[in-house]
Amino acid sequence: MCGIVGFTGRQSAAPVLLEGLKKLEYRGYDSAGIACEQKGTISVSKVSGRIANLCEKTENGRLVPGCSGIGHTRWATHGAPTDINAHPHVSNDGRFSVVHNGIIENYMELRKELTARGYQFQSETDTEVIVHLIEMYYKGNLKDAVMKATSRLEGSYALGIMCSDCPGTLFAVREASPLILGIGVGENFFASDVTALVAYTRNAIYLDDGEFAELTADDMTVFDCTGTPIHKPVSRITWSIEAAEKGGYEHFMLKEIMEQPRAVKSAIAPRIQDDRVHLDDFEFTADELRDIRKIVITACGSAYYAGCAGRYAIEKLCRIPVTVELASELRYNDPQIDEHTLLIVLSQSGETADTIAAMRECQARGAKSLAIVNVVGSTIAKLADHTMYTWAGPEIAVATTKGYTTQLTVLYLFALYAAEKLDLISSESYHKLIDALETLPKMMQQVLDMNPALPKMAKKYNSKGSVFYIGRNTDYAVALEGALKMKEISYIHAEAYAAGELKHGTIALIDEGQPVIALCCNEQIAEKTMNNIIEVKARGAKVLAVARKGNRAILSHADDVIYIPKVEPLFSAAVEIVPLQLLAYYVAKDNGCDIDKPKNLAKSVTVE
Numbered sequence: 001m002c003g004i005v006g007f008t009g010r011q012s013a014a015p016v017l018l019e020g021l022k023k024l025e026y027r028g029y030d031s032a033g034i035a036c037e038q039k040g041t042i043s044v045s046k047v048s049g050r051i052a053n054l055c056e057k058t059e060n061g062r063l064v065p066g067c068s069g070i071g072h073t074r075w076a077t078h079g080a081p082t083d084i085n086a087h088p089h090v091s092n093d094g095r096f097s098v099v100h101n102g103i104i105e106n107y108m109e110l111r112k113e114l115t116a117r118g119y120q121f122q123s124e125t126d127t128e129v130i131v132h133l134i135e136m137y138y139k140g141n142l143k144d145a146v147m148k149a150t151s152r153l154e155g156s157y158a159l160g161i162m163c164s165d166c167p168g169t170l171f172a173v174r175e176a177s178p179l180i181l182g183i184g185v186g187e188n189f190f191a192s193d194v195t196a197l198v199a200y201t202r203n204a205i206y207l208d209d210g211e212f213a214e215l216t217a218d219d220m221t222v223f224d225c226t227g228t229p230i231h232k233p234v235s236r237i238t239w240s241i242e243a244a245e246k247g248g249y250e251h252f253m254l255k256e257i258m259e260q261p262r263a264v265k266s267a268i269a270p271r272i273q274d275d276r277v278h279l280d281d282f283e284f285t286a287d288e289l290r291d292i293r294k295i296v297i298t299a300c301g302s303a304y305y306a307g308c309a310g311r312y313a314i315e316k317l318c319r320i321p322v323t324v325e326l327a328s329e330l331r332y333n334d335p336q337i338d339e340h341t342l343l344i345v346l347s348q349s350g351e352t353a354d355t356i357a358a359m360r361e362c363q364a365r366g367a368k369s370l371a372i373v374n375v376v377g378s379t380i381a382k383l384a385d386h387t388m389y390t391w392a393g394p395e396i397a398v399a400t401t402k403g404y405t406t407q408l409t410v411l412y413l414f415a416l417y418a419a420e421k422l423d424l425i426s427s428e429s430y431h432k433l434i435d436a437l438e439t440l441p442k443m444m445q446q447v448l449d450m451n452p453a454l455p456k457m458a459k460k461y462n463s464k465g466s467v468f469y470i471g472r473n474t475d476y477a478v479a480l481e482g483a484l485k486m487k488e489i490s491y492i493h494a495e496a497y498a499a500g501e502l503k504h505g506t507i508a509l510i511d512e513g514q515p516v517i518a519l520c521c522n523e524q525i526a527e528k529t530m531n532n533i534i535e536v537k538a539r540g541a542k543v544l545a546v547a548r549k550g551n552r553a554i555l556s557h558a559d560d561v562i563y564i565p566k567v568e569p570l571f572s573a574a575v576e577i578v579p580l581q582l583l584a585y586y587v588a589k590d591n592g593c594d595i596d597k598p599k600n601l602a603k604s605v606t607v608e
């Protein structure tokens with residue numbers, strides 16, 4: 001997804017911008033560019049492909065002089081990923097330059113209008129209308145021109161703007177796309193997220209929609225949408241630089257898989273005190289909880305699958321009907337949602353466009369909302385009535401791992417909290433489940449320690465065709481996420497089936513040598529899945545099973561078994577996904593894939 005950075009200070013801007021862009025690489029991009037201003041002249045350099053190409057082209061920034069500038073990584077939406085379509089875009093008179101993250105929905109009509117007025121377009125992008133609008137409205141006052149231009153825009157945008165008439169001055173504008181200001185000493189910054197800022201400053205201002213800022217080396221003013229200066233609180237960034245780097249692992253994904261015991265502990269520890277679940281961030285009375293007639297969980301991708309797995313715990317413990325909806329579907333479904341609905345929104349980034357749109361739709365219908373989000377201050381966190389952070393720390397790899405397991409953990413905490421408030425759980429079961437939750441990090445660590453054979457399994461189950469994942473109940477939910485992990489990083493077709501569905505058609509796909517990953521961790525139903533293993537084996541499948549330690553019967557059915565510890569069945573999903581993450585990782589590694597930045601994917605999908 002596009003990323004933007006801006007810098008104004010006393011040192012050369014280009015190297016700072018290039019460093020910032022490198023930190024945003026994880027968001028996914030296909031071209032990049034920077035523009036800097038020196039002595040009233042703006043120089044621009046842009047390339048398709050990697051930031052490394054931009055560093056080479058600019059001799060690490062040396063060829064783009066100036067102490068203020070803007071930079072961009074682009075993930076193509078309007079127009080191919082070419083040098084010309086890359087940002088920054090420049091006005092016809094060369095005085096203005098703009099970078100943009102988001103989508104301008106009315107760009108076609110603006111483009112027609114501007115073309116009729118004589119403005120010439122170089123690119124196919126929606127963004128280019130912005131820079132021409134600013135040129136059109138500029139009458140010597142950049143702030144006025146920015147306000148007039150942005151008032152014509154419909155859609156989402158985080159903008160970085162510079163003008164050669166205003167040396168050292170940058171404007172940053174936010175409307176429905178993330179944008180954070182960084183406050184330095186004798187220098188100031190903006191960026192799409194904090195990873196681009198932490199090397200330079202820990203003091204940040206989170207802009208809200210409709211706000212914009214004027215930055216110089218020594219000053220920063222934030223304005224509301226009417227242009228009135230406003231006071232914004234300064235937040236302290238607590239993420240360390242190391243936390244955003246690889247810490248000795250070959251890939252961020254592996255590092256993040258290994259970090260899961262710690263991440264899950266961070267999600268749990270502050271919320272269990274004196275052997276009880278305390279949710280300071282979700283204070284609901286028993287009456288308010290009783291007023292909830294149904295819970296709708298909405299999210300995209302892995303976050304959606306975390307909802308599919310977490311749903312079982314909520315329904316079982318709270319006896320409230322739960323549906324899990326893909327945000328991209330829910331938003332157009334005319335959903336049956338009212339003030340008796342609790343909407344739970346799951347998102348690692350907190351910026352996923354479809355999830356935000358679904359959330360707004362449900363809120364408009366009266367639903368109360370609880371966001372379970374990793375990124376502090378993100379759009380979803382701000383929009384929700386209640387926000388529970390997952391405290392997973394920065395997740396850089398495009399394929400989520402600790403994001404997923406911490407979302408699931410917070411759903412478990414919520415289920416236990418609500419069940420107790422609703423008086424639906426005996427004290428004995430409540431404390432037993434609290435103990436089980438507290439041991440989750442240890443169980444995850446054991447999975448990481450106890451499966452040294454996984455790289456070997458990855459070789460055996462690496463497939464040129466498809467890999468099937470089967471399971472029932474919570475095991476099926478895990479199968480969905482396991483298959484997604486395999487698909488997105490190894491580019492191997494992987495598909496999850498509810499094991500009971502095999503006979504209804506899909507077993508026709510099973511042939512000699514077909515890899516099948518069978519999840520048999522849910523004790524109550526593992527025996528049924530073992531029958532399905534026998535069925536696929538009879539048709540020639542090669543089966544790798546994931547089962548609880550102590551399940552010896554599985555050894556006589558599956559070709560290989562990965563054991564997980566004896567975890568509480570209700571919370572098993574958070575543990576059994578770990579070997580599947582590792583399996584996908586090692587298959588992708590064997591296949592030489594770009595694990596942290598899989599092709600065609602972006603970390604944060606901020607467009608529909």
Ligand code: M6R
Pocket residue numbers: 300301302303304346347348349350351352355398399400401403488601603604605
């Ligand atoms: O940031 P979010 O959790 O809202 O992102 C949702 C999905 O885009 C995300 O989980 C995606 O499916 C990942 N690539 C999965 O690894």
